[in-house]
């Protein structure tokens with residue numbers, strides 16, 4: 560991975576930080592996407608100290624404002640002649656319904672539109688750097704969900720879990736559609752579930768959910784273990800050319816039935832394009 564340039568989102572904590580650390584340890588140049596400058600700087604310092612790899616850059620973008628993603632992507636394109644790996648990982652769970660600066664429900668916007676917009680903005684650079692890989696961190700939470708096109712902003716009957724699960728199904732549908740669009744380009748797209756990992760993601764869970772999270776916390780994976788399949792998909796020769804798949808623990812697994820519906824994937828792609836265009 561010595562001559563590779565990798566971009567990892569949500570790289571200041573949890574699975575994203577463990578991924579950035581491992582890719583840097585393997586000799587890659589890593590661009591860390593973080594929403595908070597200080598947290599990003601602290602994580603960068605730690606990774607440089609632990610890996611002795613100085614080639615770590617940061618892109619600052621809060622995904623709840625799509626213009627910040629566009630601006631960050633433009634900076635990356637201006638600075639980097641090549642990009643070999645994009646790991647879309649930044650994500651959030653929101654116990655309460657909130658809207659982004661663009662007026663979209665925050666979970667869908669950050670977890671899906673964020674992945675979508677950054678990827679679309681960097682796609683030409685990835686294709687021209689092929690072989691290139693896109694890894695989308697999804698979740699088993701997608702399994703019992705479906706895309707509610709009539710109410711993507713979840714104005715009715717919001718729950719944190721419903722919003723999170725829908726956004727993670729969107730990650731899987733997006734991956735499969737993206738892989739089909741990338742056929743013949745030398746760029747691949749896969750998604751994965753990291754297991755249940757002890758990170759900050761469920762900090763905003765309240766009530767009974769909070770108690771459940773506390774009870775299962777001692778049994779959760781470390782971020783390093785959760786990042787294992789991400790790092791493998793991002794860097795291993797074993798998955799060279801593999802595309803359009805969903806992985807758990809380095810194994811190709813079926814995702815839910817709706818995720819294979821090509822009409823739904825195409826509709827989600829079109830709606831996502833309209834949503835990012837409306838926010839430009």
Ligand SMILES: NC(=O)c1ccc[n+]([C@@H]2O[C@H](COP(=O)([O-])OP(=O)(O)OC[C@H]3O[C@@H](n4cnc5c(N)ncnc54)[C@H](OP(=O)(O)O)[C@@H]3O)[C@@H](O)[C@H]2O)c1
Pocket residue numbers: 568569570571572573574575593594595598620621622623648649650651669696697698699752753754755756757758759760761
């Ligand atoms: N932990 C699990 O059990 C689990 C299971 C399945 C899937 N996942 C997925 O794994 C991915 C990483 O989550 P994690 O578990 O490592 O949690 P985490 O420690 O909370 O990391 C999430 C990262 O996303 C960033 N982020 C959140 N909202 C953002 C926004 N509006 N704009 C830009 N960045 C934002 C966070 O930045 P801040 O530090 O500034 O908040 C952080 O860097 C997520 O996509 C999640 O859905 C996690």
